[in-house]
Amino acid sequence: MTDRVLIDEGSVPKLPNHVKLRFNEQRKQWVVLAPERLLVPDETSVEILQNCDGEVSVSGMIDVLAEKYNAPRDIIGKDVIELLQGLADKGFIVT
Amino acid sequence: MSESIKPSTPQTDTETGDDETPVVAMDAPLALLAELTHRCPFQCPYCSNPLELEAASKELDTAAWCRVMDEAAEMGMHQVHFSGGEPTLRKDLEELVGHATKTGLYSNLITAGGTLLDEARIQNMAKLGLEHVQLSFDDIDEKNADHISGYKGGHKTKLNIAKWVRDAGLPLTINAVCHRQNIHHLEDFIQLAVDCGADRLEVAQVQYYGWALKNRAAFITTPQQLDEATATVEAARERLKGTLVIDYVIPDYYAKRPKVCMGGWARRFMNINPIGLALPCHAAEVIPELEFDSVKDHSLAWIWENSQSFNKFRGTDWMPEPCQSCDRKELDWGGCRCQAFALTGEAANTDPACDLSLFHEKIFGMAAAEALKPPPEFIYRRMGAKFNTPH
Numbered sequence: 001m002t003d004r005v006l007i008d009e010g011s012v013p014k015l016p017n018h019v020k021l022r023f024n025e026q027r028k029q030w031v032v033l034a035p036e037r038l039l040v041p042d043e044t045s046v047e048i049l050q051n052c053d054g055e056v057s058v059s060g061m062i063d064v065l066a067e068k069y070n071a072p073r074d075i076i077g078k079d080v081i082e083l084l085q086g087l088a089d090k091g092f093i094v095t
Numbered sequence: 096m097s098e099s100i101k102p103s104t105p106q107t108d109t110e111t112g113d114d115e116t117p118v119v120a121m122d123a124p125l126a127l128l129a130e131l132t133h134r135c136p137f138q139c140p141y142c143s144n145p146l147e148l149e150a151a152s153k154e155l156d157t158a159a160w161c162r163v164m165d166e167a168a169e170m171g172m173h174q175v176h177f178s179g180g181e182p183t184l185r186k187d188l189e190e191l192v193g194h195a196t197k198t199g200l201y202s203n204l205i206t207a208g209g210t211l212l213d214e215a216r217i218q219n220m221a222k223l224g225l226e227h228v229q230l231s232f233d234d235i236d237e238k239n240a241d242h243i244s245g246y247k248g249g250h251k252t253k254l255n256i257a258k259w260v261r262d263a264g265l266p267l268t269i270n271a272v273c274h275r276q277n278i279h280h281l282e283d284f285i286q287l288a289v290d291c292g293a294d295r296l297e298v299a300q301v302q303y304y305g306w307a308l309k310n311r312a313a314f315i316t317t318p319q320q321l322d323e324a325t326a327t328v329e330a331a332r333e334r335l336k337g338t339l340v341i342d343y344v345i346p347d348y349y350a351k352r353p354k355v356c357m358g359g360w361a362r363r364f365m366n367i368n369p370i371g372l373a374l375p376c377h378a379a380e381v382i383p384e385l386e387f388d389s390v391k392d393h394s395l396a397w398i399w400e401n402s403q404s405f406n407k408f409r410g411t412d413w414m415p416e417p418c419q420s421c422d423r424k425e426l427d428w429g430g431c432r433c434q435a436f437a438l439t440g441e442a443a444n445t446d447p448a449c450d451l452s453l454f455h456e457k458i459f460g461m462a463a464a465e466a467l468k469p470p471p472e473f474i475y476r477r478m479g480a481k482f483n484t485p486h
Contacts, residue, residue, distance in 0.1 A: 038174070
């Protein structure tokens with residue numbers, strides 16, 4: 001049994017092997033596929049999920065998004081961590 | 096933004112709410128349920144397969160299944176679930192898994208175990224791109240488990256398989272089939288999933304279709320037992336949050352509103368039975384007014400759009416009252432057609448799980464009364480079984 005994955009700025013998240021981020025050509029849509037589950041992430045979520053490669057830290061993701069959207073870092077940071085924690089609790093993200 | 100995709104227990108929808116993605120009626124289906132065979136070494140009396148099982152000689156061949164998967168991917172489907180019967184009895188399972196990988200479909204093996212699924216096959220399928228295994232258990236007590244499944248030694252094969260699946264690096268869902276004859280072991284069942292290193296546990300109370308309906312009196316719990324089980328699951332979810340995902344399927348006999356069966360008739364799933372008939376739901380063959388089309392005669396896309404069986408209960412136009420004026424009609428899509436037919440004799444009737452159904456009180460009162468009597472002997476799932484008493 002493993003402990004609950006807790007996401008903070010220092011976390012380096014990735015998708016576990018059985019979770020796949022794929023672009024469905026027929027639907028022109030990004031999807032996250034997991035055992036008997038399907039997520040249809042919005043545009044921002046896709047950007048974050050594409051960076052969940054086991055190399056980029058949460059802090060790094062927040063920096064990039066804050067600059068790209070010219071938005072306050074603390075607000076972006078809260079949203080990113082909340083999103084990733086939600087995904088982690090459902091088993092879509094590990095660290 | 097999430098949806099539940101659950102072929103074995105399509106009624107569960109634990110992920111509804113503000114993040115659910117609406118899917119329009121004629122959008123392409125999300126997943127293909129490939130029932131590769133009705134053959135099975137287990138004889139579980141709660142099986143939802145039809146009472147008339149298809150023989151091996153009539154099963155679709157490898158090439159036909161591969162073509163079906165090609166067409167599914169072309170339609171934009173995301174996943175393929177290999178089920179049965181026991182899909183590991185198909186000698187070409189590895190080939191089918193490999194083909195699913197080629198098409199880009201996310202593949203899931205739904206198995207009950209048995210001796211034909213050995214470590215080498217699991218390793219091989221992992222290499223060929225299999226992405227998930229769902230393994231069902233009958234109980235945590237070996238003797239009772241083998242009694243329920245009618246397969247001496249069956250429980251041991253499941254324990255081995257769980258280990259081999261994890262050793263192969265494959266994610267594992269344990270499906271704990273619960274009912275009055277094992278519900279008192281629920282806490283230990285949850286621990287079994289933790290001990291197996293499962294990623295996900297499905298606590299699935301028996302749903303009453305096919306063989307399970309024949310055996311309802313042997314399985315149905317009292318409302319009190321159900322409440323206790325619900326409390327056990329809720330406590331475990333809190334305790335294991337972030338380490339084990341637990342999905343919970345309750346028997347809708349004690350519900351107030353019906354389940355969202357299959358995500359709505361012909362909205363999300365296509366089920367292909369062992370001989371190639373396309374079904375909107377795996378239990379749909381019980382409904383006599385439906386005409387099924389075969390993948391031998393038509394493409395999946397043609398069937399999805401044109402088959403009488405898919406169009407019969409698609410959307411909301413077919414609904415009589417009280418469904419037609421109900422503000423939930425596009426939430427639960429009228430519940431389950433197969434259950435409505437099996438319990439009321441009319442497939443278009445309101446699902447009697449709904450307390451707005453005129454049949455609700457009578458049928459569920461009957462079930463609750465069954466739960467208080469001593470359980471009858473099982474009628475085991477066997478090919479060519481004869482029944483004395485039509486239910």
